[in-house]
Amino acid sequence: MRVVTFACQKGAAGKTTLVGHVGVQAELAGAGPVVLLDTDQQGALAEWWNARQPERPAFAHTFIEQIGDDIARLDELGFALCLIDSQSAVSAAVEQVIAVADLVVIPCRPSPHDLRAVTKTIEMVDNLGKPKIFVLNGATPGDTLTADAATVLSEAGAVCPVHIHNDPEFADSMFGGLTVMEAAPDSGPAKEIVELWAHLAGALDEAAASQRPGPFSAAS
Numbered sequence: 001m002r003v004v005t006f007a008c009q010k011g012a013a014g015k016t017t018l019v020g021h022v023g024v025q026a027e028l029a030g031a032g033p034v035v036l037l038d039t040d041q042q043g044a045l046a047e048w049w050n051a052r053q054p055e056r057p058a059f060a061h062t063f064i065e066q067i068g069d070d071i072a073r074l075d076e077l078g079f080a081l082c083l084i085d086s087q088s089a090v091s092a093a094v095e096q097v098i099a100v101a102d103l104v105v106i107p108c109r110p111s112p113h114d115l116r117a118v119t120k121t122i123e124m125v126d127n128l129g130k131p132k133i134f135v136l137n138g139a140t141p142g143d144t145l146t147a148d149a150a151t152v153l154s155e156a157g158a159v160c161p162v163h164i165h166n167d168p169e170f171a172d173s174m175f176g177g178l179t180v181m182e183a184a185p186d187s188g189p190a191k192e193i194v195e196l197w198a199h200l201a202g203a204l205d206e207a208a209a210s211q212r213p214g215p216f217s218a219a220s
């Protein structure tokens with residue numbers, strides 16, 4: 001089972017929105033079974049999942065103290081992908097959910113405040129030696145700020161070429177426990193999430209390959 005943690009110190013960056021959307025899209029794309037974990041005390045992801053009718057992706061309860069054991073159990077149960085939502089903080093709890101990840105997705109809004117705030121998250125991920133990818137969320141079409149933000153972030157790591165634009169459909173669909181792919185499958189936001197997952201799936205493959213021990217690293 002592969003584990004992807006969504007982390008960003010800045011509030012409202014889009015962590016919960018993207019965990020829900022990527023989880024559903026990964027299932028739709030056949031990368032499941034997917035299980036979601038909510039490690040934010042606000043419980044927004046859990047509440048969204050409780051409002052859902054579709055059973056997939058699955059949701060599992062966990063506590064930070066037992067997250068390693070819970071992930072091992074979910075792996076044994078046959079889940080292929082685990083997505084973890086985290087709190088907007090730089091804390092020991094966030095460090096623990098980054099530590100169990102194969103890939104860390106860092107959503108970031110293209111704004112000066114968000115770009116400044118993301119530095120602490122980058123430090124934490126890099127200190128733990130985890131592969132990471134930035135996803136620009138809440139972008140305005142044609143805005144030079146998004147391209148500028150991508151340039152700034154690219155100095156710290158890979159930036160997803162798929163930008164998620166600001167669209168009320170993201171919030172509207174989640175009110176009903178759904179996602180844009182389910183509520184408005186032909187919409188622009190739905191197409192963005194399809195492309196986002198396609199790119200993240202590739203990044204996850206690369207991350208897994210880079211973390212795999214090489215032929216000469218298993219010294220006797």
Ligand SMILES: Nc1ncnc2c1ncn2[C@@H]1O[C@H](COP(=O)(O)OP(=O)(O)OP(=O)(O)O)[C@@H](O)[C@H]1O
Pocket residue numbers: 010011012013014015016017018040042044086087088137138139164165166167168169170171
């Ligand atoms: N691309 C988008 N377009 C429009 N609204 C968005 C978009 N992404 C997120 N939102 C909205 O912005 C708000 C914050 O998003 P979200 O809750 O996903 O962020 P978060 O990083 O999980 O925040 P928190 O710090 O509260 O955990 C929500 O109301 C959500 O519906």
Ligand SMILES: [Mg+2]
Pocket residue numbers: 015016017040044085086
């Ligand atoms: Mg959240």
